Amino acid sequence: MIRKKSRREESLGHAELARLLPAPGDPHLSLDRHLLLEEHLMSEIQPTAPAPAPSRRVARRVLVIGVPVTAALAGAFAFTALTGSGGSNPAAATPPPVEAPVVRIEPGSTAQLASTVEHIAAAASASKTPEPGPGQYIYIKSKVSYLSVLHTDADKSKTLVQPLHIREAWNSPDGKQGWLDEPGYQPKGGITLNSDVESSLNAPSYDYLKTLPTDPDALLKKIYKETKGQGNSPDQEAFTTVGDLLGEQLAPAKLNAALYRAAAKIPGVVVVDHAQDAAGREGIALAHVDQQSGDRTEWIFDRKTYAYLGSRGVQVKQADDVKPGTVLEYTAVLERAVVDAQKQRPGAQGTGA
Incomplete structure (x- = not known):
C-alpha cells in the first residue's frame, strides 16, 4: 500500500524539521586526518608505474592546503582510505x-667572509678525497627533512616538513647507474637511479666534475653562463x-676549494x-637569501675543521604565510x-671519505 503524504508533512517548516531530526555531526577533521586523506587522494591519482628518480634539486614552492578543500576531499575519499584501498602503493x-x-x-655578515672562505677552501684542498674507479x-649517507605542505586553517597556518630520516644514494662515476634507498619515501628496498642524461651542471657526475675549471673566476663564469x-x-x-655539488656528490679536492x-x-x-x-651539529655557515621567496640557504661547516656538515633552508622574510625563522629543510651528510x-x-671493501 502506498502511503499518501498528509498536508502537515508537506508543510513542515525549518524549525519543525530541526526539532525532529538529530543534530548534525561536527564535520571538522584533525590535521593528521586531513593529511592522511590528502595523501591517499594523491596516491589514487598517480600512475602505477615505477617511481622516477628524484630530481637533483628540491622544489621550494609551498603547497597550500585549505580546510574547505580538504574537507571536501575527506568526504569523497573517507571510505576508501578507511578500508585500506591502495595499501600496496x-x-x-x-x-x-x-x-x-x-x-x-x-643576521649574516660579510665582515669575515674572505677569511672564512679561505679556511674552508684550505681544508677542502687538504682533504683526502677518494678516486672512484671503473665499476665502483x-x-x-645523509639525514634529511624537506618541505611537505603549508596547511591553513582559518587564522592559523602550519608549515609541515618530513620527519628527519635517512637517505642513502649510490652513483657510478659516469652518472649512468645508481640506486637510492630512502625508507618511507621510496618503494621498499629502493629505486634505480639509472640515467642516460648527459652530465652537466644540472645533472653532474664525478667524471663531469673532473672536467670543470679549478680557477674560481673561470668556474663562476661557467656557472652563470650555463644556468x-x-x-x-x-x-x-x-x-x-x-x-x-656539495651535498649528494663527490668532487675532487681542488674543485671543492674552487x-x-x-x-x-x-x-x-x-x-x-x-x-x-639535521644531525644537530652546530657550525658556521655560508648563506644567501632568495629575494623572491624570502628563504635563506645555509651551507654549514664544522667550526674547527671547516669540513662540510650539511645544509639548512630558513625563512627569513614573511612569505606565503610561512613565518620567519621556519626551517623549511635541513640535511646532514653522515658518510x-x-x-x-x-x-x-x-666496510672492509669500501674506502671512506
Whole structure:
C-alpha cells in the first residue's frame, strides 16, 4: 500500500524539521586526518608505474592546503582510505609530516667572509678525497627533512616538513647507474637511479666534475653562463648550483676549494656564525637569501675543521604565510665513501671519505 503524504508533512517548516531530526555531526577533521586523506587522494591519482628518480634539486614552492578543500576531499575519499584501498602503493607507508621547527634568525655578515672562505677552501684542498674507479660507486649517507605542505586553517597556518630520516644514494662515476634507498619515501628496498642524461651542471657526475675549471673566476663564469634564465635570479641560481655539488656528490679536492672561492664572489653571500644541521651539529655557515621567496640557504661547516656538515633552508622574510625563522629543510651528510658495488655500504671493501 502506498502511503499518501498528509498536508502537515508537506508543510513542515525549518524549525519543525530541526526539532525532529538529530543534530548534525561536527564535520571538522584533525590535521593528521586531513593529511592522511590528502595523501591517499594523491596516491589514487598517480600512475602505477615505477617511481622516477628524484630530481637533483628540491622544489621550494609551498603547497597550500585549505580546510574547505580538504574537507571536501575527506568526504569523497573517507571510505576508501578507511578500508585500506591502495595499501600496496609505496606512498601509503610514508610517515605523516610534522610541524616545521622554528629557530632564531641570526643576521649574516660579510665582515669575515674572505677569511672564512679561505679556511674552508684550505681544508677542502687538504682533504683526502677518494678516486672512484671503473665499476665502483660513490656512496652518500645523509639525514634529511624537506618541505611537505603549508596547511591553513582559518587564522592559523602550519608549515609541515618530513620527519628527519635517512637517505642513502649510490652513483657510478659516469652518472649512468645508481640506486637510492630512502625508507618511507621510496618503494621498499629502493629505486634505480639509472640515467642516460648527459652530465652537466644540472645533472653532474664525478667524471663531469673532473672536467670543470679549478680557477674560481673561470668556474663562476661557467656557472652563470650555463644556468642563465634559471631560478629566481642569476646570483641565487649560481649559489644554488654550487650548493647542489656539495651535498649528494663527490668532487675532487681542488674543485671543492674552487667552488667555495667562487661562491664567495656571488653578490649577497654572507657568513652566519651559528647554524645547525639535521644531525644537530652546530657550525658556521655560508648563506644567501632568495629575494623572491624570502628563504635563506645555509651551507654549514664544522667550526674547527671547516669540513662540510650539511645544509639548512630558513625563512627569513614573511612569505606565503610561512613565518620567519621556519626551517623549511635541513640535511646532514653522515658518510661519504667509495664502494665496490651498488647497494654496498662502506666496510672492509669500501674506502671512506
